[in-house]
Every structure is written in C-alpha cells, then in structure tokens.
Amino acid sequence: xxxxxPIRWHIAVFLAPAVLVYTAIMIIPLFATLDLAxxxxxxRVVRFAGLDNFRTLxxxxxxxxxxxxxxxxxTWFFVVHMxxxxxxxVGLAALLSxxxxxxAAFYRTAIFIPTILSFxxxxxxxxxxxxxxxxxxxxxxDLVGLKSLFAPWLGREEYALxxxxxxSVWQFVGIPMMLIYxxxxxxxxxVIEAAEMDGITGMSQFWKIKLPLILPSIGIISIxxxxxNFNAFDLIYVAxxxxxxxxxxxxxxxxxxxxxxxxxxxQLGDPHMGAAIATAMFGIILVGVCIYLxxxxxxxxxxQF
Amino acid sequence: MKRTTLxxxxxxxxxxxxxxxxxxxxxxxxxxxRNDDLxxxxxxxxxxxxxxxxxxxxxxxxxxxxxxxxxxxxxLDAGSAGDLITCRPFDAxxxxxxxxxxxxxxxxxxxxxxSAVARSGWSTDDGAKTFCVPMASVxxxxxYNKDAFAALGIEVPATEAEFFAALDKIKADGTYIPMAMxxxxxxxxxxxxxxxxxxxxxxxxxxxxxxxxxxxxxSDEGWVAPYRQLAKWKDYLGDGFEAQTYPDSQNxxxxxxxxxxxxxxxxxxxxxxxxxxxMGAFPPPVQATGDTCYISDHTDIGIGLNAASxxxxxxKTFLNWVASPEFASLYANALPGFFPLSNExxxxxxxxxxxxxxxxxxxxxxxxxxxxILSRGTPNLENETWNASAAVIKGTETPxxxxxxxxxxxxxxxxxxx
Numbered sequence: 201x202x203x204x205x206p207i208r209w210h211i212a213v214f215l216a217p218a219v220l221v222y223t224a225i226m227i228i229p230l231f232a233t234l235d236l237a238x239x240x241x242x243x244r245v246v247r248f249a250g251l252d253n254f255r256t257l258x259x260x261x262x263x264x265x266x267x268x269x270x271x272x273x274x275t276w277f278f279v280v281h282m283x284x285x286x287x288x289x290v291g292l293a294a295l296l297s298x299x300x301x302x303x304a305a306f307y308r309t310a311i312f313i314p315t316i317l318s319f320x321x322x323x324x325x326x327x328x329x330x331x332x333x334x335x336x337x338x339x340x341x342d343l344v345g346l347k348s349l350f351a352p353w354l355g356r357e358e359y360a361l362x363x364x365x366x367x368s369v370w371q372f373v374g375i376p377m378m379l380i381y382x383x384x385x386x387x388x389x390x391v392i393e394a395a396e397m398d399g400i401t402g403m404s405q406f407w408k409i410k411l412p413l414i415l416p417s418i419g420i421i422s423i424x425x426x427x428x429n430f431n432a433f434d435l436i437y438v439a440x441x442x443x444x445x446x447x448x449x450x451x452x453x454x455x456x457x458x459x460x461x462x463x464x465x466x467q468l469g470d471p472h473m474g475a476a477i478a479t480a481m482f483g484i485i486l487v488g489v490c491i492y493l494x495x496x497x498x499x500x501x502x503x504q505f
Numbered sequence: 506m507k508r509t510t511l512x513x514x515x516x517x518x519x520x521x522x523x524x525x526x527x528x529x530x531x532x533x534x535x536x537x538x539r540n541d542d543l544x545x546x547x548x549x550x551x552x553x554x555x556x557x558x559x560x561x562x563x564x565x566x567x568x569x570x571x572x573x574x575x576x577x578x579x580x581l582d583a584g585s586a587g588d589l590i591t592c593r594p595f596d597a598x599x600x601x602x603x604x605x606x607x608x609x610x611x612x613x614x615x616x617x618x619x620s621a622v623a624r625s626g627w628s629t630d631d632g633a634k635t636f637c638v639p640m641a642s643v644x645x646x647x648x649y650n651k652d653a654f655a656a657l658g659i660e661v662p663a664t665e666a667e668f669f670a671a672l673d674k675i676k677a678d679g680t681y682i683p684m685a686m687x688x689x690x691x692x693x694x695x696x697x698x699x700x701x702x703x704x705x706x707x708x709x710x711x712x713x714x715x716x717x718x719x720x721x722x723x724s725d726e727g728w729v730a731p732y733r734q735l736a737k738w739k740d741y742l743g744d745g746f747e748a749q750t751y752p753d754s755q756n757x758x759x760x761x762x763x764x765x766x767x768x769x770x771x772x773x774x775x776x777x778x779x780x781x782x783x784m785g786a787f788p789p790p791v792q793a794t795g796d797t798c799y800i801s802d803h804t805d806i807g808i809g810l811n812a813a814s815x816x817x818x819x820x821k822t823f824l825n826w827v828a829s830p831e832f833a834s835l836y837a838n839a840l841p842g843f844f845p846l847s848n849e850x851x852x853x854x855x856x857x858x859x860x861x862x863x864x865x866x867x868x869x870x871x872x873x874x875x876x877x878i879l880s881r882g883t884p885n886l887e888n889e890t891w892n893a894s895a896a897v898i899k900g901t902e903t904p905x906x907x908x909x910x911x912x913x914x915x916x917x918x919x920x921x922x923x
Binding site: 327351352353357443468470 | 888917
C-alpha cells in the first residue's frame, strides 16, 4: 500500500501563481501606501510621524474642509448614480427583456457602447456639446424655444457636479442594464407562467415576481456603483482639471488625492499626505463594502429554481 | 548605384564621427524642455556661438516638457546629465542648487547685464547667490483687434476709465464680444487677470517684496483693488464665460469675434499664425493719467551649469555668451513673445512683440506675485489665487472676501505674515 504524502504540495503549487501575482500587484502596494501615510518629510529628511498626517487631514481646519468637501461631493456623485443610473438601468433591462420589443439587440448595443468609450472622449465630447460658444446644446434648446433654460452648466458651482454625475450616468447606464437583463433572462418561464395563471400580469408581474427575483443583482450593482464612484477621478479630471473647478465644486476624493500626491502647478507633491488620503478612501470603501456584505447581503433571500 | 549611395553615407558618417573625435574640441550638451525650439538652436543660435568660439561644440538635447523635471532629476542623480541645464524658475531650480547640482554663477561677468528682478527667478531667497543665467521672460498685457478698434473709433486705452469706456462702447455696438476670457480653467483669471493688471495697484516689486517681507497683507488695498477691477470684467465677457475654456478664448479672439484679449506675450506666434486681422497691444491701464505703470515681466527660462560638469570653463564661456546682447537679439527674434531679460534694449522684427517689449522702457517690471517663496506651503497661494480670481470675476465672492481669505491662508503657514 502506497504511503500518502502528508504534505499536499500540489495545493501550494497551484495557488502560488495567483497568490504571487496578487501579492505583488495588490497587497504589497496597499500596505506600502498605508506605511507611507505614517511618515512625513521635514527639510528633506523623512521621519516617522505616526498618525500625525491623519490628525492634520481630519482636524486641521483647512485640510479637513477640503476633505469633507470632497467627501460630500463624492457622496452626492454616488447618490445621483444610485437614484438615476440604477433605476434607469433596471427600467431599460425590463423593456429589453420584453418579448414584444423589436430590434432589442440594436438598443442593447447602442446603450452599452458609451461604456466602452474612454473617459477622455466622453469628457471632451460632452464639454464640447455643452459649450456655450460652440456647443450644440444652446442651439438645440433654441430650436424648441427653451434657450432661456440654457446655462453654462459646467461653469456654475451649483450645477457642475450634478452635470458631471449625469454625464457619468449616461456613460455607465449600460452596465446595470446588462447585469439586470442577464438576471431577468434567468427567471424560468415556469415562474412567469404560474404568475400568469394566478392573474398577475403586466406591471404588477414586474413588481411582485421579477423584482424580488433580481434583488441580489441590484445589490451587486449598488456595491459596484459605490466602489466605482468613490474611486472616480478620470471624468472630473478630464472635464474640469485637477483643481476641480468651479471653486472646488466638483472636487471628489480622487482629484483631491491627485492634487495632494502629485502636486499641481506651483504646489509640490506631498506623497505622505497623499497616502493618508488614499488610506482614508480605502477605509471609506472598506466600511461601505462591509456594511453591504454583513448587513444587507445576508438578509437578501435567494430562490433556487 | 544603391551600393554607392550606401557607401557614401557610411563614409560621411565616419568622417563626421572622426572629425569630432580628432579635434581637441570640447563638446557641451544642453538639457532643455524646449523641444519646440530645436531647429532654432541648431540653425541659428549654436552656429553663431561656434563661429565666435572655435574649439567649443554645442549640442542641444531637449526632452519632452512634461517629463523634463523628472528626467533631469534622475540624470543629475545618476551623473549623466549634460553640462548646461535649462532652468525652470524658482523652487524647482533652487532645489537643484541647494542639492549642489547647479553651480554658483554669481561671479559670472555676464551677470552684470541683468537686473535683480530678472535674476530673482534663479537666486537664493536673499538674492545673494544666482545659479542660472536668465534667458527669457513673458510679458502680460492686452492684445486687441486693430480692425475692430478702427471700425468702432476707439482709441487705445491708457487709463482705467478709458479702458472701461472702450469696453462699454464695444458692448453697446454688439458686433464683438468686448473681452475674450473664461473662468472654466481658472488660471487665466489669475495669470492673465489678477497678475496682469495687479502690479499697477501693488506697485510692482515694491508691493511684491513687501508681501514677502510681511509688511503688506493680501487684504490691503493694493492687493484687493485688482480684484475690484476683475469684478467689473464680468459684464464684458462672452455669454457663458463660466464654462469657456482657454482654447475657446484663443479661438474667439483669433476668429475675430472678440475685440480684446487679456494676454501673455507667449500667444504672439500662435496668434500670428491664426488671426487674419491686424493686432495691437496695450499695457495694463493705470488708475489715472501720468501714474507710473507697472508690468508683469515674468521670468520663465534660465540656463545654468551642471556642478558636476567636466567642461566647466567652456560652459562658463557659453553662459557668458548667453548673457550677451548678441544672444538676446538672436533669441528674441527667433521666438517672438519670449523676451530676453538683459538690460540692453533689443529691437524685434515682430511689431507686436516689439510693442510688448517697448513697455520695459516706460514701465517698471515685476514678476508674478505668487511665484517666489509664497507658494511653498499649504494652502498653496498660487492655486488659491486661481480660485479666488475666478470666483471674483463670476461674482460669487466679493473682492474683500477674496483678499481676506487669501491672507488668512498665507498667514496660516508663512512666518513673516503671522
């Protein structure tokens, strides 16, 4: 009888590539960032500062004002996505899954295409469209006699962030649409037929039968939106620059981090304060994801077909 | 046939390589971010120097502007940088000098050709040591559409009152947008707005140095008054200026849709290529007729000597030549809008550039107020000035509130202002 090898090497061998790659490109940089945040540079000498950078970030009136402004803007950015992007995505998916809709494949593709465009293109094209000088937005509003509604939205503090959030919604509405569409397709015909037998059709069929069945997918989309929005940077940077004007009205955590870490114009970069902001962002996203995983996902009911 | 061409080519290259190696020539390499200027250096500047100084060869080796600082720093650390270093103004180069990577050029004879203001971009904070030869500056003012002014019968304004009267007239006529500027990118409001007209109010160097010394505050009248002027600009900018970007403004002006453009002289060559009408320029208007005028004549490019260079003597010869009027005239005519900083008056062929540079004769020169020393801390004064200038033009912040806010920010980290 052959003796079994007590150490199962093959497990380690098979795990190794993934673990090594993940450690090298994710775990080490993550901890290096956390570590960087604990130091400070005084007169060209780097010294250990403990939690001083975080104290500055949260308690110094200037730093904290910038930080809370960025966090509040970021929260609004997220709220707009949750209230506009995801409901529209669900609605579009419901329409697309309707068997009576013709050219469904065309609509699906057309709505999904902006998602694969680069932020640079999206930011630039929208900026041009909304430009008060060359843009088509004022002209089109003029055609329907609503020129008075036009404002230089990207230049006004009160509208700029919402405008950018809606541009981002336009770009990414395809993602929730596709995920929900896929979820809707997995609902077995038997369930729908049983509902029809019980006289539940049309809108009430969507609300009472389909929506509960796709709730887990909506949960996943919410958490993807949350992580994506709190890591957002590109669109704001492309459209408004690193100073996130007007008057920091569109400053989100990503642009705040960029300015601090890499510096801007005459402002020299401060990697240590930048790392502190990055750590704070990591913490915010971690807390959000944990709330979802432990408080929401565990309560979602799943149905086995 | 083909083979002969190839052989000729090979032969030529050997000859070229051979001639460089054979002679006892010293070869100087220049590090620079001005890759746009490569042909000007190769065709005009370097031949002129080599003709006057046999035995010294010069190679201009630029890198991309955005990468320059990083590339230069790593080359200097590794000891592979060229002999001559093109210097960014203020803190970036000061850092190199403090690290001992740029040589002290205070005793270079040619330095006598430059004023203290011209040297300030490349001097230690106390002005005692200078480490780069000032090469070029950019001057602020207003460029205007001569055809528009002629059609509307407007004289070139010299005072504040005339300036706003001209703007009113252009606005009333309605053919042209009175002034092409937007606040979307923010920096124009500060650079072409606040720092353009400001020196007339804070009296140029006097005010700027007093601010650094701590004897004036940003909330003082001299520093708030320019904001009051900017607040009035709002009515003369185009529709939707809040979302108008820098290229938008340039296009509005060069397409002939706007009459006045708050400018920096670096626009000259670009505007020459684009605009099809006659352009003129006037300096920032003074408060009353007869007041001394002040202009922002901002130091932008300098050139220094790598402290580790083996060809220090030849390098100094070259730098001395850069400090000479001959170089000044060559450089300024090759690049209209970048003006030599030496005290010698230069004559430029481009009338618009000549107009800009002629203000040096009648006005006092100063540099942008936020560049020296004052933008080292957090909050960064330069960034805050962008923000405040844009806010004042839009009318979302009063001039007084903007001055008070900037002062509070500066005082929070800058000792002399505490």
